[in-house]
Structures are given as structure tokens and as C-alpha cells.
Amino acid sequence: MRRLIASGVLIMIVYAAVMVISTAIAAPTSMDGFTQFFSPENYGELYGGITGDWQKLGQPFTQLQSELFWKIFLGVITVIPGVFLLHFLIVGAKSFAHDGPQILFFNFFTRIVHWIGAISFALLVITGLLIIFGAIFGGGAPIRLARHIHIINAMVFAVIAVFMFLIWVKDMFPTFYDIKWIFILGGYLSKKKKPVPAGKFNAGQKAWFWLATVGGGIMAYTGYIIWGMNGDLDTVRLYTIVHNVLGMVLISLFLTHLYMSLFAIKGSLHSMISGYKPKEEVDILHSRYKYE
């Protein structure tokens, strides 16, 4: 019994000694750290831990999305059709005789690919704009449906864009006369039938091709990341900005493509339905194209 008490007392003395020594050595350093936490720097660190890296792209994203993007989109969908309307009224449509000899421009497979791509892309543009201007329509179920249609069509277009790329890429590399085409704006400012420097496809069509296929691929990838938030927050923000900016460019060129095919050149839509363009039209608008 006495031995037990003695060993117990001994343990307590050793323990107390260790405590005294350890506090004497460790306390001044470790506890100084404690009081230092009350400094503004440490509070800054604490709030930095909460807000994370918001300052990286959070602020630019918030400002762009709330102040700028919708205004630019509104401008794109009003100014561009307005300019085309003026062009249609002042300059007017080009028309070529459709009863002369015909040249095969687009084979059946190309036309099918084009039309699947066209429908999915048109729906992507419409649903995308519905999401951007969702507040006008009150949001809710219709806009949610627009989002779902957007993702389904994105999957369709992502596949079609690959086919489009493979079909047309050989005719789409830039050439020197493309610069000339850009300077005369493709000859669309007059109704004169003067041969325009362009191969199978003119510079405008080439720009549209690269943006729709490569740009479409970028849209699909960034959209996939935004859809599932598959990445760190700052990447998602960056991709959202890229998706919006590229969307503006694509919608502008999409509207241009629509105007050119439906109104600017009379009956040019038929080339994508039957596959044939009139020889007269090819000789003027695609003067450098060597057909058989």
C-alpha cells in the first residue's frame, strides 16, 4: 500500500516538473502566436479562407454577366438584322438565272450533315438566347426546358461538327484572294455581276466554317464544363466568359449566314436542297472555283 502511494506521489512530482519545465520553455513562443491572431492580417487570412479565390475572376465575371453580356447579345440580335434589312432595302438581293446549266456543289451526304447541323445549331442559338434573356419570359419551366434542349442539341452538334470539319476542311484554308474578297466585302455592296475572288467557298464562308467547327468544339467543351461544373470554380468562370463571348461571335455569323442564304442571293437556298448551283452564280460569286 505504502509503495503504491509512494510511486503515485513520485509520478505526480515528475508530471508536475515536466509541466513546469515545458510551459517555461514552450509557453512564451506558442502563446505569443495565440495573441498574434487578433491582428488584421490574421482576420484577412480567415476571411480569405471563407471567400476563397473569389477575387480572381469572380468580380470580372459578375460585372461582365450583369452589365455587359446581355447588352452585347441584344445589340447582336438587333443591329445585325437591322443592317441586313437596310442592305436588302438599299442594295437588294442578287439574282441569277436558275434555268441555265447547273453545277453539283453539295452531295447528298454533305446536305444531310448540313441540315442536321443547321437544325441543332439554330436550336442552340434560340435556346441560348432564351437563357440569356430568361428574365423577360419569367424563367421557370420554359427556360429550364430551353436549357435541356440546349444540352441535347449541343451533343448532336458536337458530333455533326466533326463531320462538317472533315467534309469541308480541304476547301477552307485561307488564300491570298480572300483578303481581296474581304476588302470588297464580297461584292455585296453593289448589284453588279462582277466576278468575285473566291474559290469553292469565299472568305466569309471560310470564317463561318472555322468558327462553327473549331469554335463549336470550344463551345461544346466549355459548355460541358459549365454544365457539370467539372473543374475548379475559377476555370468554370473563365469558361463561362469564353462561352458567352464566343457565343456572340457565333450568333453574329449565324445571322449573316442566314441572311446570305435566304435573302441576299435569291434562290441560293436551293443549292443546299438540290445540291446544285447555277453556273452563272458560280462564275460570279466563286470565280476561282475550278469545276469539272
Add this chain to the structure above:
Amino acid sequence: MARMRFLCDTERCIDCSGCVIACKEGNHVPVGINRRRVITMKQGEPGEKSISVACMHCSDAPCIAVCPVDAIYQRDDGVVLVSKKTCIGCGYCFMACPFGAPQFPKGSVFGARGAMDKCTFCAGGPEENFSKEEKKLYGQNRIAEGKVPMCASMCATKALLAGDGDVVADVFRERVFNRGSGVNAWGWNKAYKKS
């Protein structure tokens, strides 16, 4: 009109996560959705601090600014609420929010995000007060009952304060005055250091 505010006293928060549980349980928040969470800095090091974070109900809130369908709105008392029927789950509010407050349940179509869910300050939503629909979509409406939010009402150390911003500020100011702050704060030096 009173301006509703949360304030978490980092000198009192003990990282018990009671506020998180109270919020989830009291509002029947789905699994995977955290309207409130506790963040601990310098864990296991000297100067460890914890803070409970939810929606800050910001003035000029970035989430309201970026929402493409205007689903988020601010009440006169400063509480920021979301209309789940209007929300399309685009996630822009999550990208804009500095505090990670907006939460998204998994939807049905291709893993689409469902309507955004976030701290409501226990003030329900745009639906009629105490209606079944409000309870189902947003949880309790304790503000309309005249109570403080779940999280603040159960906080064991009363670290988390919620209510009229002026009153909350007064309570906190008194606390800070009584315990001292900065280098005057109570701690090792005040208790043991021989001057």
C-alpha cells in the same frame, strides 16, 4: 426597417457544427445541400479559429446581379431569397457568390442542376407564409413567426448572432468591450505574463 444580419463571433465559435445540423434538420434540407457550414482555419495550430458561414444576405448581392431569370430577390429587411419555381439552375449565382452560399441538388435530365437552394434566413420564400408549399420548398419561416433563424437560436456558445443588424452590432460591441480585443484580449499574457 430593420436590416437582418448574421454575425459569427470567432472568439466563441467552437466548431461544434450544431448550426449546420440545426439548419439541415429544421428545414429538412436534402442530403448533399449545405445551407450553412463551419470553416476552421489553422486547424491544430496555435490560433485556431472557426467561423460559421451561410448566405451573407449581401447588400447589392452579386447573385442577384448575375441571375439571368431574376429568380433571386432581396426583401426590404435585407434577406436575399430565391424563387425555386423561377430558377433554372444555371449556376451563375454560384460563380458570382464569394461565400459559396448557393447550393444545387442533382436534377433529372443529364445531371442538370436543380433549382438553387440557399440559406433563407429561415424566412421561407416567395410563396405564402406558412403554406405547405413554402415549407416543402424552403423550410421553416421562423422570421414570420417572430423567431431568430434555427442556427442562431441553438448556437450553444452564442457565437452565431442573427437579427436586426443594429442590435447584433450592439451585442457584439459590448462583448468585445468586455473581453478586450487585439493585444488587450484576454489570454496567456493577461493571465500569467509577469510584466
